[in-house]
Amino acid sequence: MTSVPESAAHSAGAADHDGSTTVLHGVGVGRAGVVGPVVQVAAAPVVPAEEPGTAPDQVDAVQARVTAAFDAVSAGLRAQADAATGAAVEVLGATAQMADDKALRKQTAQRIASGSGPVAALDESVGGFATMFEQAGGYLAERVTDLRSVRDRVAARILGVPEPGVPALARPSVVVGRDLAPADTATLDVSHVLAIVTELGGPTSHTAIIAGQLGIPCVVRVGGATALADGTVVAVDAAAGTVEVGPAPEVAQGFARRAEVASRLAEDHAPGATADGHGVLLLANIGTAEDAERAAAQAVEGSGLFRTEVLFLDRETAPTREEQAATYARALRAFGDRKVVIRTLDAGADKPLKFATQPDEENPALGVRGYRLVRTVPDVVTAQLEALGDARRETGLEPWVMAPMIATPGEAREFAASARAQGLTKVGVMVEIPAAALRADAILREVDFVSIGSNDLAQYTMATDRLRGELADLIDLWQPAVLDLVAATAAAGQRVGKDVGVCGESAADPLMAVVLTGLGVTSLSMAPVAVPAVRYTVKAHTLDQARAVARAALAADDAPASRAAALAALAPGVADALAL
Ligand code: PEP
Ligand code: MG
Secondary structure, three states, X not given: OOOHHHHHHHHOXXXXXXXXXXXXXXXXXXXOEEXXXXXXXXXXXXXXXXXXXXXXXXXXXXXXXXXXXXXXXXXXXHHHXXXXXXXXXXXXXXXXXXXXXXXXXXXXXXXXXXXXXXXHHHHHHHHHHHHHHHHHOHHHHHXXXXXXXXXXXXXXXXXXXXXXXXXXXXXXXXXXXXXXXXXXXXXXXXXXXXXXXXXXXXXXXXXXXXXXXXXXXXXXXXXXXXXXXXXXEEEEEOOOOEEEEOOXXXXXXXXXXXXXXXXXXXXXXXXXXXXXXOEOEEEEEEOOHHHHHHHHOOOXXXXXXXXXXXXXXXXXXXXXXXXXXXXXXXXXXXXXXXXXXXXXXXXXXXXXXXXXXXXXXXXXXXXXXXXXXHHOOHHHHHHHHHHHHHHHHHHOOOOEEEEOOOOOHHHHHHHHHHHHHOOOOEEEEEEOOHHHHHOHHHHHHHOOEEEXXXXXXXXXXXXXXXXXXXXXXXXXXXXXXXXXXXXXXXXXXXXXXXXXXXXXHHHHOHHHHHHHHHHOOOEEEEOHHHHHHHHHHHHOOOHHHHHHHHHHHHHOOOHXXXXXXXXXXXXOOHHHHHOO
16 A cells, blocks of 8 residues: 555645646555546435425325335345345345335335325434334344435435445446445445545545455545546546546556556565565455455465454344354465464444444543453453364464454453463464553563554554544654654564564555564565565665665654655665655
8 A cells, every 4th residue: 555644745635726637635545546437425315405295195106106215225235235245245135124124114104194205204214213223222223224224225216316325336437435334345346446535534444444455546535526426537546645537648558557567566476575585474464254365366475464353344243153263264274374363353443343332432442442342242252262263273274363452461461361262372462552562572471473553553652543534644654653663562572582563554555664674573464455566675675774764764753754764765776666
């Protein structure tokens, strides 16, 4: 992925007009550029203020329209579920069931019969059920999201406007929306998505990470993007963080040249190493067993981050121990004798889960998230470790297991004991809270390895919400304070001879990768699409040269200066070759 901060530091959300074209600015994720037509993700419709009531002689006709709308939504969702894979099947199936719900349809019909307009009738019925479900709590409360999704879709049908969510894509398109919900990304037809552009979100938000995972160029925080008409041809440049309306033909040619360089770099399958043979493992970030199989087919040395929460997203209840064990075993088998680091559930904050998230947290990013779930849903944490132990026994392959959001050596000790009790022998934790980085020696005494989550480490070091794109300059991964904490952690690892990896977005930046290598980081884990450029820059430097690049970055006083200093210290020709 690109050096996010660079593009963010310009003017996320602004537009330039040079007379012939309009260029919208945001924060880019990835390095690719594409040209294609816009398809807008429709927003949820509101009840029209001027909707008339239903006159007695219109009741039958209006009710027939509403029934047809319910039927069409249900059929559409079922068709989508049939064509979907993974978590999307359950999400879509559950929502379709809600559209068939007899009580919901009956109450809506009764309201129409007593004179309400159709959308108002639907809205009131759904509102009534939602309140009832929320008061009942438990399973019913969890269905409220599905209920609202049905409301939005049926209302859109009644009003004759597009259904909210990503429409079925007939041709390769640039998907544009205010933001994409997890359910939207779960149902994306990847073969037809050229790029994703959103008005909200930040470079390390859910949408950006999923896009990176799928190798789809993405620009977030693009002000004015939702005003682009469907079919408008745009050039999306993830490296520059721009969306150009009506680009000249040369723009596509430039993108094609960039793609050629990328594919040339992709021909090198050598293990990650500096020019003088100091090894740095190049690993893939994955979120599903399918990701594992796709990534394992590429030139990577394993996986440094399996975000297991993807398996839990959009579920009413946690997946069973058996289902989890089967998924982990599949991921382990995909990589065979290569290293696979499986992270335990990291729910909460930007990754809410229906059955594990505290509904009343004022500051969810500072609340019960990551390993802290052991305080509220210990059974979920235990079942996952049991499933990992099962996968180990079943495959005979050793997973590396790590916990997210560890703040103290005591938490690391407790997690390590629980994991070892399941027969797991490679146990680590993530360093993504400044407290853990500052006390990395003590943390490392408790575990076999650590992995730096630079996205959260930047969020907590800079006290900046990673979802707020307008603060992207503060959460810049080149902030010297963030680099200091990475350096402290890497140094602790070297002192005790234990692995210190990086699995946040820093690892995917080919320039930052040289800095991390120079700091003594032993593995870099990233979206597979980012590996070739990182392999190239690491290989273009000796370890001593990488150390000099790291020293230059650390000596700067702010993020742009830090990046510029690293760039200036690169071996000759490297920056030009990659257009860094
Ligand atoms: C991180 O915080 O850098 C990380 C890798 O974890 P996530 O992005 O899933 O929070
Ligand atoms: Mg994190």
